[in-house]
Amino acid sequence: MQRVVVKGLGNAIISILGASLIIFVISRLSGDPVSLMLPIDAPKSAIDELRRNLGLDLPIWRQYVLFLSHAVQGDFGNSYRWQMPALQLVLERLPATIGLAIAAFAFSVLLSVPLGVMSAVYRGSWIDQIGRVVAMTGQAMPSFWVGLVLILIFAVNLNWLPAFGAETPVHVILPAISLGWYPVAAQTRIIRSGMLEVLDSDYIRMGRAVGTPERLLIWKYAFRNALLPLVTIMGVYFAGMLSGAFVVETVFAWPGLGRTVVEAVFARDYPVVQAGVLVTSIVFILSNLLVDLSYSLIDPRIRL
Amino acid sequence: MTEQAPLLSVKNLTTHLHLRRGVVRAVDGVSFEVHEGETLGLVGESGSGKTMTCLSILQLLPRHGGGKLDGSIKLDGTELLSMSENEMARNVRGQKVAMISQDPMTSLNPVFSVGDQLSGPFLYHKLVRSVREAWKRAADGLRNVRIHSPEQRLTNYPHQFSGGMRQRVATAMALACSPRLLIADEPTTALDVTVQVQIMSLLKNIQRDTGVGIILITHDLSIVAGLCHRVAVMYAGRIIETGKVRDIYRTPGHPYTQALLEAIPHLGEKREQLTAIPGQPPSLLDPPKGCRFAARCPKRMSVCDDYPPGFEVGDGHVVHCWLKADQR
Amino acid sequence: MSVVPTVTAQSNSADARPSGPRRLLLGAPWIPLTVLALVLVAAIGGDSLSPRDPSGLDLGAAFHPPFWRAGGSTEHLLGTDNLGRDVFSRIIAGARVSVIVSFYAIILSGTLGTLLGIVAGYFGGWVDATIVRIAEIKMSIPSLALALILSVSLDPGLTTVVIVIVFTYWTWYARIIRSEILSLKERDYVAFAKVAGCSAPTIFVRHLLPNIFNTLLVLATLQIGQVIIFEASLSFLGLGIQSPDVSWGLMLADARQYITYAWWGITMPGIAILLTCLSANLVGDWLRDLLDPQRRQL
Numbered sequence: 026m027q028r029v030v031v032k033g034l035g036n037a038i039i040s041i042l043g044a045s046l047i048i049f050v051i052s053r054l055s056g057d058p059v060s061l062m063l064p065i066d067a068p069k070s071a072i073d074e075l076r077r078n079l080g081l082d083l084p085i086w087r088q089y090v091l092f093l094s095h096a097v098q099g100d101f102g103n104s105y106r107w108q109m110p111a112l113q114l115v116l117e118r119l120p121a122t123i124g125l126a127i128a129a130f131a132f133s134v135l136l137s138v139p140l141g142v143m144s145a146v147y148r149g150s151w152i153d154q155i156g157r158v159v160a161m162t163g164q165a166m167p168s169f170w171v172g173l174v175l176i177l178i179f180a181v182n183l184n185w186l187p188a189f190g191a192e193t194p195v196h197v198i199l200p201a202i203s204l205g206w207y208p209v210a211a212q213t214r215i216i217r218s219g220m221l222e223v224l225d226s227d228y229i230r231m232g233r234a235v236g237t238p239e240r241l242l243i244w245k246y247a248f249r250n251a252l253l254p255l256v257t258i259m260g261v262y263f264a265g266m267l268s269g270a271f272v273v274e275t276v277f278a279w280p281g282l283g284r285t286v287v288e289a290v291f292a293r294d295y296p297v298v299q300a301g302v303l304v305t306s307i308v309f310i311l312s313n314l315l316v317d318l319s320y321s322l323i324d325p326r327i328r329l
Numbered sequence: 330m331t332e333q334a335p336l337l338s339v340k341n342l343t344t345h346l347h348l349r350r351g352v353v354r355a356v357d358g359v360s361f362e363v364h365e366g367e368t369l370g371l372v373g374e375s376g377s378g379k380t381m382t383c384l385s386i387l388q389l390l391p392r393h394g395g396g397k398l399d400g401s402i403k404l405d406g407t408e409l410l411s412m413s414e415n416e417m418a419r420n421v422r423g424q425k426v427a428m429i430s431q432d433p434m435t436s437l438n439p440v441f442s443v444g445d446q447l448s449g450p451f452l453y454h455k456l457v458r459s460v461r462e463a464w465k466r467a468a469d470g471l472r473n474v475r476i477h478s479p480e481q482r483l484t485n486y487p488h489q490f491s492g493g494m495r496q497r498v499a500t501a502m503a504l505a506c507s508p509r510l511l512i513a514d515e516p517t518t519a520l521d522v523t524v525q526v527q528i529m530s531l532l533k534n535i536q537r538d539t540g541v542g543i544i545l546i547t548h549d550l551s552i553v554a555g556l557c558h559r560v561a562v563m564y565a566g567r568i569i570e571t572g573k574v575r576d577i578y579r580t581p582g583h584p585y586t587q588a589l590l591e592a593i594p595h596l597g598e599k600r601e602q603l604t605a606i607p608g609q610p611p612s613l614l615d616p617p618k619g620c621r622f623a624a625r626c627p628k629r630m631s632v633c634d635d636y637p638p639g640f641e642v643g644d645g646h647v648v649h650c651w652l653k654a655d656q657r
Numbered sequence: 658m659s660v661v662p663t664v665t666a667q668s669n670s671a672d673a674r675p676s677g678p679r680r681l682l683l684g685a686p687w688i689p690l691t692v693l694a695l696v697l698v699a700a701i702g703g704d705s706l707s708p709r710d711p712s713g714l715d716l717g718a719a720f721h722p723p724f725w726r727a728g729g730s731t732e733h734l735l736g737t738d739n740l741g742r743d744v745f746s747r748i749i750a751g752a753r754v755s756v757i758v759s760f761y762a763i764i765l766s767g768t769l770g771t772l773l774g775i776v777a778g779y780f781g782g783w784v785d786a787t788i789v790r791i792a793e794i795k796m797s798i799p800s801l802a803l804a805l806i807l808s809v810s811l812d813p814g815l816t817t818v819v820i821v822i823v824f825t826y827w828t829w830y831a832r833i834i835r836s837e838i839l840s841l842k843e844r845d846y847v848a849f850a851k852v853a854g855c856s857a858p859t860i861f862v863r864h865l866l867p868n869i870f871n872t873l874l875v876l877a878t879l880q881i882g883q884v885i886i887f888e889a890s891l892s893f894l895g896l897g898i899q900s901p902d903v904s905w906g907l908m909l910a911d912a913r914q915y916i917t918y919a920w921w922g923i924t925m926p927g928i929a930i931l932l933t934c935l936s937a938n939l940v941g942d943w944l945r946d947l948l949d950p951q952r953r954q955l
Contacts, residue, residue, distance in 0.1 A: 043794030047803075054810040165934035167886045169893050170909060170927040173916065177924070181917050225391070227435040233389055234430075235450040235502055236423030249440050268799035272890050276913075287894055290805050298809055302802040310797045324440055325486040 029321055033314045042093075044306040048299055049092050053085065096303065102296035106289070111296035115282060115304050122274065122281035123308065126266040128197045129204035133262070137209045141216025142251070145224060146243055156213050163210035168269045172203035172276040189278040200277040204269050208262040212255060219251035226250075249323060256320050260313035267305050334406065335362035336542045337386070337510055341400035344378075344385045353613045355381040357566035358400070363510065366536060368543040370553035370574070372589070373563035374610060379546045382563070383512045386544075387426055388417050404510065423450045427503035428512040432519045433495035437487040443498055444483030447471070450505040470501035474531060493524035500531065507539060514546045529556055550593055554578065559645070562586050565610050565621040572646030582640075582648030585622045620650070628652060686943050689936035696933050699749045700756035707746035708734070711903050715741035720919050736921040738912060744921060748929045750903040755933065758815065759884045762822035763877050769823065770830025771873060775861060777831065778838025785835075792828040800825045801890065808896040818888050818897045825887070830876060837869050871948040878941035882934035889930055905930050 076082050080091045095101065101111040136159075144156035179199060180188035187196050223229060224247055232242050267283075274283035282301055289297035344356035356378045363369045371379045384390055385398055386409070402409040404425060412421065430436045438446055447470055448463035450456075457463045464483060471479035474497040487495060496516060503511060513532065517525035533556060536543060545557055553560055554574060561571040562583065570583040581587045588606045608625035611617055617624065619634040626633070632651045640653035699706060718741040721733045735744040777788040795803075804821040811817045841847055847864050855863070889906030891897030898904035905926040912922025 039790070040794055040797040043790070044798050047794065047798060048806055051803075051806050051810055161935060161938065162931065164938055165882055165886075165931050166927070167889050167893070167906070167930060169890060170923070170930065173909065173913060173923045174927065177916055177920055181920075227430055227432060228438040230389060231428070231430055231436045231499065231502070232438070232446075232449070233418070234387055234422055234428040235505065236418050236421075236453050237449055238418065238453060241449075241453075246438050246441065250438070253440075264796075264799045268801040271801045271805060272894060275894060286802070286805055290809050290896065293809065295809065298806055302798065302806050305802045306798045309799055313797075325442075326439060326488045 030318065033317055037310050037314050040310045041303075041307055044310070045093060045096060045303055046089065048302055048306075049089050052295055052299055053088070101300035101303075104289070104294055104297045106292045106294045106297070111294075111300040112304075114285065114297060115300045118280065118282040118285045119304060119308070121279060122267070122270050122283055125197060125200055125204065125270060125274070125279060125281055126263065128201035129266050129269075130208075130263060132201050132205035133208045133212060136205075137212035138216055138255075140209075141213040142220055142243065142248065144213065144217045145220030145251075148221065153217075156217065160210040160213045163206050163208075166206070167272075168203050168207050169272040169276045171206045172200065172273055175199045175203055176276075190280070196277075200273050200279050203276070204266055204273045207269065208265060211258070212262065215254050215258065216251055219254050220247060223247045223250045253320070253324055256316060256323060260309075260316040263312050263316075264309045267309055333364065336365045336367075336405065337363040337544075338403045339382075339386070339400070340403075342382065342385060342402060343399040344381050344390065345396035345399075346381070346390070347396055351614050352396075354566055354616070355396070355613060356385055357616070359563075359566075359568050360400075361561050361568060361571060363542045363544060365509070365542055366540040367559065368532075368536065368545055368557045370557035370560040371544055371546045371563060372548065372550060372553060372560055374548060376610060376613075377563040378566040379563050380514055383428065383514060383544060383546060386512065387422055387428060388412075388414070389422075389428075419454075423503075423508065424454045424506045425508055426510045426512065427506075427508040428514065429496070429499050429503045429516045431515040433492050433499055434519065436499050437495055437502075439487055442484055442486055443471075443490070444468075447483065447498065447502050447505065450502065454506050456506060466505070467501075470505050471498070473504070473535070474498070474501045476501075492520050493527060496520060496524075496528055497531065500528070500535075504535065504539075504541075508541065510542045510544070512544045512546070515548070516545075517552065518547075518549070525552070532556065550589060562589070565616060566613055567621060567649070569622065569649045570647065572643065572648075576643050576646045580643070580646075582642050582646065582653055583622070583650045584626050584628050584652070686936075686939050689939040689943075692932050692936040693940065696752045696936075697756060699752035703750065703753055707743070707749040709743035709746040711742065711746040711750035712901050713742060717741065720915070722919075723921050723925075735925045736919070738908070738919070738922050739915050744908075744925050747903050747908055748905070748926060751905040751908060751926065751929065752933075754815065754898055754902060754904040755885050755888065758818055758822070758888045759881050761819045762826070762884045763880050765819065766823040766826040766880075767830050767873060767877055770827035771834050771869070773827065774831040774834030775838055775865060775869075778835040779842065779857065779861070779865070788831065789835075792831055795824075795828055800887075804887075804891060805896065808891070813896050813899055815898060815902070818891055821891065822884055822887055826880065826883075829880070830873075833872065833876060834869055837872055838865060841865060841868050875941060875945045875948060878937060878944055881937035881941075885930060885934055885937075 073082075080088055083091065099110075099112050101115075103109065104111045104114055107114055140152075140156045140159065144153040147153060176188040176199065179186045186199055187193070188199060190196055220243075224243075229242060229247055232246050237246065270279075270281060271283035271287055273279070274281045275287055278284070282305065286298055286301035286305075288294075289301065339362070340360045342356055342359045343354060346353045346355045359378070359382055361369065371382065373379050381390075386402055388398065388409070390396055390398075398410055400410070404421070409417070409421060437443070444464050444467055447467035448460065451463040451466045452460065457466060468479040468483055471482060476482055476494065476497055482490075487498070490498060500516075511532075516532070517528050520528065529552065532543065532545075535541065543556075545553070547553060557574050559571065559573055560577045561568045562577070562585065563569070564585050570577065570581070570586050572582075577586065578590065581590055585606075592606070606625055611621055611624065619636055620626070623629050623633040630651060632654075637649045637651045637654070639647040639649050641647050642653050704711070715737070718733070718737050719739055721730070721737040721741075722728050723736045723744075724731045724734050726736075733743050733745070735748070737743055738747070773788050773792075777785040803825060807821050807824065808817060811820065841864075847860065850860050850864055885905075888897055888904065889909070892904045892906030893910045895910060898907050900907065908926040909923055912919065912926070916923055
């Protein structure tokens with residue numbers, strides 16, 4: 026177990042370093058951020074001085090080292106727009122995004138697991154058909170459009186749920202559903218095919234042959250096996266949620282990291298974009314690590 | 330042994346399976362009996378319906394395309410085919426009839442500890458009052474199949490056992506609630522020869538101690554000789570010959586049985602090549618009306634176009650072959 | 658590299674289905690294929706097909722509802738937007754962007770990913786390790802985050818959208834093709850060609866490409882829906898297609914603020930996305946079953 030953790034942490038650190046490199050290189054593609062930070066008519070000497078101060082006159086690899094050493098100390102520079110440290114801004118907005126992602130994830134799991142299991146157990150029945158329709162349409166709708174339609178139905182027409190902001194817990198419902206809808210499709214499919222395979226296995230037949238009640242057989246003995254493939258891809262879908270949060274937060278005016286970064290992109294607020302994207306990546310990498318570790322908890326075969 | 334009422338009596342059992350290609354009679358009018366303390370060997374090639382016969386007894390046909398059962402299966406005089414799924418699960422499976430399947434590598438759930446799986450039957454059949462007690466009984470079960478330090482091994486997972494050990498665990502699980510009848514579906518096929526012998530003698534000892542009736546499914550006639558009292562030979566969904574082991578070996582009546590026996594290589598015997606039976610078993614989608622072996626039979630006659638009834642050629646030795654018609 | 662679908666080594670498929678062209682005709686998903694064909698026709702026919710000028714402003718005709726609602730007319734089948742532009746004509750115009758983006762994004766990401774996947778799988782060793790590592794690192798940045806940071810550096814527009822999508826999706830091909838090559842490499846005929854002294858490019862073209870062609874076709878079809886959704890999301894955020902070009906995502910962004918009184922503005926383009934993606938996914942599933950029965954998810 027210890028070895029798994031150490032190896033996972035090592036991989037995570039390499040991934041984070043790699044992500045920081047990609048982010049650094051891409052944001053340098055655009056050339057010089059200095060022109061944005063000074064008035065257009067600034068004298069050449071002022072530009073040169075700022076460049077020197079920011080280390081922009083150094084070779085690119087030294088700039089990266091500089092960027093990295095600052096980043097490690099939590100220094101991404103000040104937001105041009107908000108006049109505060111970029112990282113501080115990002116970390117202030119992060120909890121709202123993680124909260125939304127968790128709510129969305131809970132929604133998708135609570136919908137896809139029963140649907141997938143029942144579709145497999147009652148294969149070919151009406152519930153299987155419903156599962157199929159949900160799976161097919163879910164993957165064909167952009168999450169922001171699901172959000173817009175939900176707003177149209179539940180906020181505009183029925184006036185049941187609030188559409189914008191995050192004042193009360195009720196506010197999370199619509200954004201969480203729009204964000205959680207997309208992975209429902211794939212998760213239902215994975216659970217269903219996993220259950221179908223497991224239900225036909227020898228050990229489930231053996232369980233039946235010793236008189237195990239059907240309920241236990243499905244929800245305890247078959248389910249944990251069918252869960253394994255789902256857990257493997259959970260990290261991918263959690264990343265999808267972090268990614269989708271950029272759009273969904275914009276739709277619902279959710280005060281999270283995603284909306285902040287999108288706004289920063291328009292404001293060319295490089296420090297916030299860099300910090301925001303790197304922090305999102307770190308959250309994603311760490312959640313993947315957690316998924317890997319929980320995998321070894323469910324499957325005794327890979328416990329070390 | 331034959332005087333008392335049989336433990337299991339199967340009459341005219343027919344199992345239909347709905348495959349994508351059509352409806353198949355995987356088991357077609359099979360009848361046999363098993364007595365207490367007796368081992369019946371069910372012999373035949375793969376696809377001959379041995380396993381389907383046994384799954385039919387437990388009513389555990391494949392979930393998809395699972396078929397219709399006709400005929401009669403009586404256990405201790407109680408008809409099983411009229412029981413509901415619920416009754417089967419609660420009162421029969423695991424409690425009166427149990428099964429060990431072929432591959433010990435896949436017959437135990439990989440993500441639950443052996444103790445969890447082994448203690449289950451005690452709880453389901455309400456033989457114990459607490460989980461703790463169930464685990465104690467499970468440890469006793471492991472001890473009975475000669476596994477050392479059972480208390481510790483209960484916390485292990487299946488992958489921590491060797492193949493032979495797993496088959497012991499599976500046997501312990503099957504025997505947990507002291508069933509009257511044990512169905513062993515090729516329990517040693519996947520194991521090393523030395524381990525095979527151990528499992529077989531384990532089954533023999535358990536039978537001696539508990540009087541459990543055993544149906545041993547196998548395609549290996551040499552295993553039958555060591556363990557079984559009686560043999561039923563299946564071919565293409567039907568039983569074509571039954572009798573005591575000795576009779577079947579000494580005077581096999583059906584050409585198919587003869588061919589099977591000739592296919593066993595004997596130690597010290599010099600043969601250029603093993604005898605194989607030419608041809609393939611008929612498709613069960615469209616089986617021949619007459620004797621199903623006729624197409625491959627070296628002694629085929631014109632009368633073989635009609636299905637031969639059973640001809641009794643000795644004490645309990647029944648052969649479905651027209652060749653035996655005159656010996657009646 | 659954890660979610661590569663595994664190919665099981667089952668060879669005996671028991672079902673005898675009709676083979677050849679008959680099977681193709683029998684099981685083909687005609688409705689989805691028709692929808693895709695219509696989208697393609699709309700994209701190629703473009704302006705000559707649309708009843709009105711998709712960019713034609715007519716402020717007097719703003720917020721006309723679709724024809725079946727009170728106040729609507731057949732003049733504007735699906736109504737008009739805030740500037741009086743015909744929604745139906747704009748959906749036809751938007752099809753063009755979807756098709757162009759899908760075409761380039763799929764061709765380019767497919768080519769790049771396939772090449773890297775083949776190289777990684779075929780050569781193994783440090784080449785493989787490097788490519789796999791780069792792919793893993795790329796995948797550790799959520800795709801839209803990557804798109805956002807690329808959008809800061811590049812000017813928004815169709816080219817940027819394609820670049821962003823290629824950058825995001827090449828790993829998808831690389832991973833799957835790599836594992837395919839790894840299993841192909843073990844086959845006898847490839848090993849034999851190697852021993853016989855065929856050069857690496859010859860082996861690629863003669864032995865590997867034909868074998869991964871089916872997989873590529875399926876992947877590409879399944880990618881259509883994702884690309885369209887991705888483009889719509891970028892355009893919705895204002896980082897993708899820019900006005901006066903028309904895109905379904907952009908239409909949704911424009912209509913969003915009028916959601917309370919012009920519901921058709923957000924439903925119609927969304928339905929266009931839904932139908933197109935749904936059709937592409939259904940056709941992709943069908944192709945997968947047809948070409949690669951072993952990978953079928955029941």
